[in-house]
Every structure is written in structure tokens, then in C-alpha cells.
Amino acid sequence: MSEQQVDVVVIGLGPGGEYAAQQLAEAGLSVVGVEKALVGGECPFYGCIPSKTIIRAADALAEARRADTLAGQVSATPDWSVVAERLGERATSHWHDDSHVSSLEAAGVTVVRGHGRLDGPGRVTVDGTTYVAARGVVLNAGTEPAVPPIDELAGTPYWTNRDAVRLTELPASLIVVGGGPIGLELAQAFARFGVRVTLVEGGPRILAPGEPEASEVLAGVLAAEGVEVLTGAQVARVGHDGTFHVEVGGRTIDADALLVAAGRRTNLFDLGLETVGLDPAARFVEVDDRQRAGDRLWAIGDITGKGQFTHVSMYQGAVAVRDLLGQDGPAAQYRSLSWVTFTDPEAAQVGLTEQQARDAGIRVATGRTAIPDSSRGWLHQLGNEGLVKVVADADRGILVGASVVSPAGGEVIGLLATAVHAEVPVATLKGMHFAYPTFHRAIESALADLGDV
Ligand SMILES: Cc1cc2nc3c(=O)[nH]c(=O)nc-3n(C[C@H](O)[C@H](O)[C@H](O)COP(=O)(O)OP(=O)(O)OC[C@H]3O[C@@H](n4cnc5c(N)ncnc54)[C@H](O)[C@@H]3O)c2cc1C
Numbered sequence: 001m002s003e004q005q006v007d008v009v010v011i012g013l014g015p016g017g018e019y020a021a022q023q024l025a026e027a028g029l030s031v032v033g034v035e036k037a038l039v040g041g042e043c044p045f046y047g048c049i050p051s052k053t054i055i056r057a058a059d060a061l062a063e064a065r066r067a068d069t070l071a072g073q074v075s076a077t078p079d080w081s082v083v084a085e086r087l088g089e090r091a092t093s094h095w096h097d098d099s100h101v102s103s104l105e106a107a108g109v110t111v112v113r114g115h116g117r118l119d120g121p122g123r124v125t126v127d128g129t130t131y132v133a134a135r136g137v138v139l140n141a142g143t144e145p146a147v148p149p150i151d152e153l154a155g156t157p158y159w160t161n162r163d164a165v166r167l168t169e170l171p172a173s174l175i176v177v178g179g180g181p182i183g184l185e186l187a188q189a190f191a192r193f194g195v196r197v198t199l200v201e202g203g204p205r206i207l208a209p210g211e212p213e214a215s216e217v218l219a220g221v222l223a224a225e226g227v228e229v230l231t232g233a234q235v236a237r238v239g240h241d242g243t244f245h246v247e248v249g250g251r252t253i254d255a256d257a258l259l260v261a262a263g264r265r266t267n268l269f270d271l272g273l274e275t276v277g278l279d280p281a282a283r284f285v286e287v288d289d290r291q292r293a294g295d296r297l298w299a300i301g302d303i304t305g306k307g308q309f310t311h312v313s314m315y316q317g318a319v320a321v322r323d324l325l326g327q328d329g330p331a332a333q334y335r336s337l338s339w340v341t342f343t344d345p346e347a348a349q350v351g352l353t354e355q356q357a358r359d360a361g362i363r364v365a366t367g368r369t370a371i372p373d374s375s376r377g378w379l380h381q382l383g384n385e386g387l388v389k390v391v392a393d394a395d396r397g398i399l400v401g402a403s404v405v406s407p408a409g410g411e412v413i414g415l416l417a418t419a420v421h422a423e424v425p426v427a428t429l430k431g432m433h434f435a436y437p438t439f440h441r442a443i444e445s446a447l448a449d450l451g452d453v
């Protein structure tokens, strides 16, 4: 076993680890980045980038179909080979990480391929070499798809997101297990390419972390596009004989393919957490507001359980870098965490939902408006389903949360994210100009609906 002295070791090079390694190396530290699969992690190769490449294509088809009503006849013939080519050529470099590695190496990071394991504070072992990190270790081990313990599922050729983004041909029919962001985004996109999709959600509603009104709008949109959405539906058993046979709620649904999108499992196994006094069986690594997880140990990204999003991983990476370098700067906060599910319409959320605010003991006031009732929604017509909902702390006169379901909802939420983050008084927001006729102008109506906050 050889030993090498360095300043920092980053285990796992997902979005946050990649960012942190690069920043620390550019600050002059000697940095080793350890990666057992693709440098860049889930987002660029199996997550955000390929899924949004698929969604962009599916949305183009949907808009082309709307043109018949709005502009005149347009014929759209879906061709998955175009998407498959773009996924390989443009989105993922055919699942090669050379450009990620070369950026890190250009910054001075030493990229080590292999499985990194903690071996006591400040020590990381990879394939017989121990790296002794004087400043410390950053954990960014991320997640892999969680596969629920459904009878006989394990022996079948089911897909996860990692298979779905590498398809070269589409099935005629697909069952999606899970009505979270992955399931919803891909169910709608594949349906727009002509796949007959059934979505099975075990909980009482799809997109459970958001507002119930948002779930309701999306369920209606998906149903109108021909996706069968089953909620409160437990999969009892899966059979496969070339076709999938899925037992749900006393009936059997047959389909050519099955996509499991039922959440994620953190990669905390075999990471040596016990050697630094942490529980290897825990679901997440506990961190403070500087991302510290122990003696010379920082943790960032999905493993911290603060929101499994690329922007959270990078945000936490920046907090950890500042702490490692002894720089001033804001500590981590999640009061104004925002996220967007890239269905059409996009479903976006910032801060607390109404229920979360009530559970926190806040005296809550809410305001709502429907997007079709706004001028822009009326102009948009087809695809204009949605709403804006604002959640205010009536005692403090500020917004603590908001939800937007709308075309470009992920952009509209930006204004509300600023309001929640900066705790802008509702009275100040009500006195703003809202350009006409934008989608974000619907916020003015939702604020008016708050009444005297
Ligand atoms: C289909 C899909 C779509 C998504 N879309 C979005 C989106 O639109 N917007 C958004 O914000 N988020 C999205 N996400 C979530 C986003 O991909 C993750 O939140 C993001 O990748 C952050 O993860 P991370 O930095 O924690 O690490 P990850 O990206 O999970 O990377 C962790 C890395 O660590 C490596 N690793 C693990 N253990 C070890 C070890 N012991 N030694 C060496 N290497 C190790 C892994 O191989 C991996 O490369 C999506 C996810 C999926 C699956």
C-alpha cells in the first residue's frame, strides 16, 4: 500500500464534486478527484442533460401539433432516431467523459479512476494507494436508481433512467413506475413520441413534494395527452415473457417496456463511513451549514438529503470550497430552494408549500390565479393550463413559498424565488410593474388574491 500526500481528496465527481475540485485546484491546492464511473456524474450523462434533450424534442412535436389550430396545417412525423443521434452526439459525447476530465486536468486536478473509500479522517484509499489529505476530504458520492422490492421485478429487463436515455428505438407501450420528476418528464415525452404510456404512482398524487393544485393540473394534462395515470396504485407483481405483465390494483397491465423511476438510493455503502465515526447504514450524510460532516470532512450533493438537484450540489460545492479555503461568504440555507419539473407546462416550486407552512406554525395566507385567466394564457390557448399560487406569512408580510405551473413556469418562478429569498415585503411586490402580457404578470393576480397581507 503506497501513500501520497495531497491537500484535498474529492470522492465522487458529480456536478458539485467536479465544481469543488476545480475551484480548489484553481486556488492553488493539490487536489485528487476520485471517480469510479463517469466524471460529471448522473446529470450530464443519465439525468438533466439527456432528459431535457428528449423533452425539447417532444415539446417541438407538441407545438407542431398545436399549429393545426393556431396557424395552419403542419405535419409532424416523430422519428426517434433523430433524438437518439442527438443524445449520443450532442448531449453525452456517446457517454464519454473526456471533456469533463480535460477541464479538471487543465485546472490542475489529478483525476484518479476507481472506487474511493475513507480510511480514517483525511485518508482515502483507491486501489491500493492511500491519499493523505492535509486539508480534508469532500464526499460527493451521489445516488443510483432505487429499485423497489416488487415481486419478481429483479429478474426482468426493466429500465431505469440510465437505460431510458440510451434508447435507440422506442417501444409501442411503456409502464412507468413512479410519478416523481423522472417518471413525469419521461412519461409525457415518450407519449408525445407515440408510445402508449401508463404511469403508476404508489402515493395518493403525482409530484407529491409540490402543491396539490400543481399535481392536479399535471394529472389533467397527462390524461388529455393519452397517458393513463394511476395513483394510490401499488405494483403487486411483475411478470415478463417478452412482454411485461404488471399487476396493479387487481388488474394486469401489459406493456413492451417498464421504466422504474421510484426514487434514488444514496451511494453510501462501501465508502468507509464507519472509519470516520459516521453510520454507514444512514440514508444521508448529516452536514452543518458549511457542509461539514466531521473531522476534515465535507459532504455535498444528493447524499446530504437537502434536495436532489444539480443546482443544490453545485451550491453546496461552493459553500464547502469557501469553508475549505477559509473564505467569507453565506452559509447554506434552503429557505428559498427552488426546483422545476420540466413537463409541459413546467411545474416549479420555491420555498414552502401551503401545508409545509402550516406545519411550521406560520399564520398562512394564500393567493391563487389560473394561467388561462391571464391575458398571456388566453393568447397562448393550447397548452395554457396552469396556475400561480403564493403562500405568505401573514404576520411577517412576506412570501414563504410559491408554485407556478405554466408554459415557461421554470422561468416565471425566478421572480418569486427572489421574493422568497430576499424576504421582499408583499406590499413591495404589489407595487411592482408586471410587463403586459407576460406569463409572470399572473403573479400580480395571485398577490391580489392574498388580500390584506
Ligand atoms: C433522469 C434525471 C433527470 C434529472 N433532471 C434534473 C434537472 O433537470 N435538474 C436538476 O437540478 N437535477 C436533475 N436531476 C438530479 C441530478 O442529476 C442530481 O441531483 C445531480 O446529479 C447531483 O448529484 P451529485 O452531485 O450528488 O452526484 P452524482 O451526479 O450522483 O454523481 C456522483 C458521482 O460519484 C461517483 N461515486 C460514487 N461513489 C463513489 C466512490 N466510492 N468512489 C468514486 N466515485 C464514486 C459516481 O460514480 C458518480 O459519478 C435529474 C436526475 C435524473 C436521474
Ligand SMILES: NC(=O)c1ccc[n+]([C@@H]2O[C@H](COP(=O)([O-])OP(=O)(O)OC[C@H]3O[C@@H](n4cnc5c(N)ncnc54)[C@H](O)[C@@H]3O)[C@@H](O)[C@H]2O)c1
Binding pocket: 148, 150, 177, 178, 179, 180, 181, 182, 183, 185, 200, 201, 202, 203, 206, 207, 208, 233, 234, 235, 261, 262, 263, 264, 307, 308, 309, 339, 340, 341, 342
Ligand atoms: N427537473 C428536475 O429537477 C428533476 C428531474 C428528474 C429527477 N430529479 C431529481 O431526481 C430525484 C429522483 O427522481 P424520481 O422521480 O425517481 O424520484 P422521487 O423520489 O422524486 O419520486 C419517486 C416516486 O415514485 C413513487 N414510488 C416509489 N416506489 C413506488 C412503487 N413501488 N410503486 C409506485 N410508485 C412508487 C413515489 O411515491 C414517488 O412519487 C428527484 O427527487 C429529483 O430530486 C429532478
